[in-house]
Amino acid sequence: MNNYTKQFINGDWINGASDKTIKNTNPFNGDLINEFNSADEGDLDRAYLAAEHAQKEWGATLPQEKQTVLDKVALALTERKEEIIDMLVHESGSTKVKAEVEWAAALRIVKEASTFPYRMEGKILPSTIPGKENRVYRTAKGVIGVIGVIGPWNFPLHLAMRSVAPALAAGNTVVIKPASEAPITSGFLIGELFEKAGAPKGTVNVVAGRGSEIGDAFIEHQVPKLISFTGSTEVGRHIGELAGKHLKDTALELGGNNVMVVLADADLEKAAESAAFGKFLHQGQICMALNRIIVEESVHEEFVGLFKEKVSMLQAGDPSDAKTAVGPLINHDQIERIQEDLEESLEAGAEKIYGGKIDGNVMHPIILTNVTNDMPIAKNEIFGPVAPILKARDEAEAIKLANGSPYGLSGSVFTKDLHRGVAVAKQIETGMIHVNDQSVNDEAHVAFGGEKDSGLGRFGGEWALDKFTTVKWIGVQEKDRSYPFFN
DSSP states (O other): OOOOOSEEETTEEEOOSSSOEEEEEOTTTOOEEEEEEOOOHHHHHHHHHHHHHHHHHHHTSOHHHHHHHHHHHHHHHHHTHHHHHHHHHHHHOOOHHHHHHHHHHHHHHHHHHTTGGGOOOOEEEOOSSTTEEEEEEEEESTTTOEEEEEOOSSSHHHHHHHHHHHHHHTTOEEEEEOOTTSTIIIIIHHHHHHHHTTOOTTSEEEOOOOIIIIIHHHHHOSSOSEEEEESOHHHHHHHHHHHHHTTOEEEEEOOOOEEEEEOTTSOHHHHHHHHHHHHHGGGGOSTTSEEEEEEEGGGHHHHHHHHHHHHTTOEESOTTSTTEEEOOOSSHHHHHHHHHHHHHHHHTTOEEEEOOOEETTEEOOEEEESOOTTSHHHHSOOOSSEEEEEEESSHHHHHHHHTSSSEESOEEEEOSOHHHHHHHHHHSOOSOOEETSOSOOOOTTSOBOOEETTEESOBSHHHHHHHTEEEEEEEEEOSOOOOGGGO
C-alpha cells in the first residue's frame, strides 16, 4: 500500500533529493500522517522533462484511449470513496459533509473531462483570398503541451483535479506541486489514480517541495506554458508576475470577499439557513465562502435572530464525527490571523453577539453585527468561521456595499422576486452569483472564475477546454495565387 512518502516522477516513486523534510499532520489532533524528503530543483527539472517527453505520445493518443484513462480514474474514485473521504477528513480537517461534497465534485470534473477528447473541435472558415481555405485546429496548450498545477490545501483533491483532468483530456501532460499542508490529496493520490488507470509514464508527475526551494522555479521553468493555481491573491500576483516575465499563460482562481445580499422581501428563514451553510462549510476555508452578509435595514433584526438560531445548531469539533459541521482550521496560524482582525474590528465598533470559543485548532462559529466595510473582518478575506453582518438602508446601498471590495469571486442575492434578484445580481461585480442560494457552488460543466482581484480565466466545461488548449490557423491555398509584385 502506498504510504505517500515518495515523489512521483516519470512513472516511478522516488525519494525527494532535498535534505529537508515535509511533515504532514492532522490539523485536529496533531497526529503525524506522513513525513518525506522534499523535492529539490533537480527533481522538478526531471519531472518537467519527463512531462515534455511524454506529451508527444500522449498528445497523439486516440480520443478513446484518453477517455479510457479518465473513465478508469472515475471508477477508482467511486470504488475508493470512503477511503478518500477519510483522507480528506484527516489531512485537511474536512467534516464528513464537506469531504463528501469534495469527493463528488472531483468525480464530476473527471467525468466532464472524459468528454473533452471528443470535443476538440476546429473550424473551417472562408477566406478573402480567391482559392484559399482557412482551417483552425485545436491542440494541447502551446507547442510543448505541459501544464504546471499548484494544488491548494482547502479543497485539495477537487481543486487540483479541476486542472489535471481537463489538461490531460486535452492532450497535455502535467506536473503537480501539491500543498505542503495536504500533499496526499492535492497531489500524491492524484498521481497514483492516474498511474493505476494506465496513464503512460511521465503523463502525470508529482513533486512536493518547499516553496523556498522550488516555488519560483516551478513557475519559471522553461517547459510549462501554463501555470494553474488556486490560492491567495497575494501569491497569485507573484505567480502572475513570474509567468508574465516568461510569457506563460496562467489560470488563477484567487481570493474572495463574497457577499450575500438579503433584501427586505426575502424568505428570511431560507436566507438564514443558506447563509449558515455558505459561511461555515469547511470552517469558512473556501474561496467562495460568504465573507459578508448584507441585510436591508427593515429586516435586519429579524434576520439576525434567525441566523443566530441556525448557527447555534452547528456542532463544532472532531471532523471524523458525522454530526460535526465545523472542524479545525488547517493550522493555528490561521486562528491567530483571524483573531487579530476580529479584535481590531471589535475595537472599531463591531459587536460580537455569538460565539468565540477556541479548542486547539477548532474555532467555534462567531457572529458579528454593527460591521462596516472598512473593518478588517469585512475588508479582508476571513477564511475562517466568523460571520460579519452589515446593515444597508435599501437595495441601492446594499449593491454599493457589495461592490466596495477589490474582490469579485462569488455571491448571493435573496429575494422572493426572481426578476429583481437577477437584476441585482447583474449589478454586483463578481464572476459568479446565485439568486436564492448561497455562494459555494461549483458545477463541472459551468464557467467558474472571478473578476477583479479574484483571478484570471475560467474553469469548467468548454471554458476549461479553451484554457487548456490552443488554436492554430492553417491556411490552404488550393489554387495558384497571384501576387502584385509579379504581374
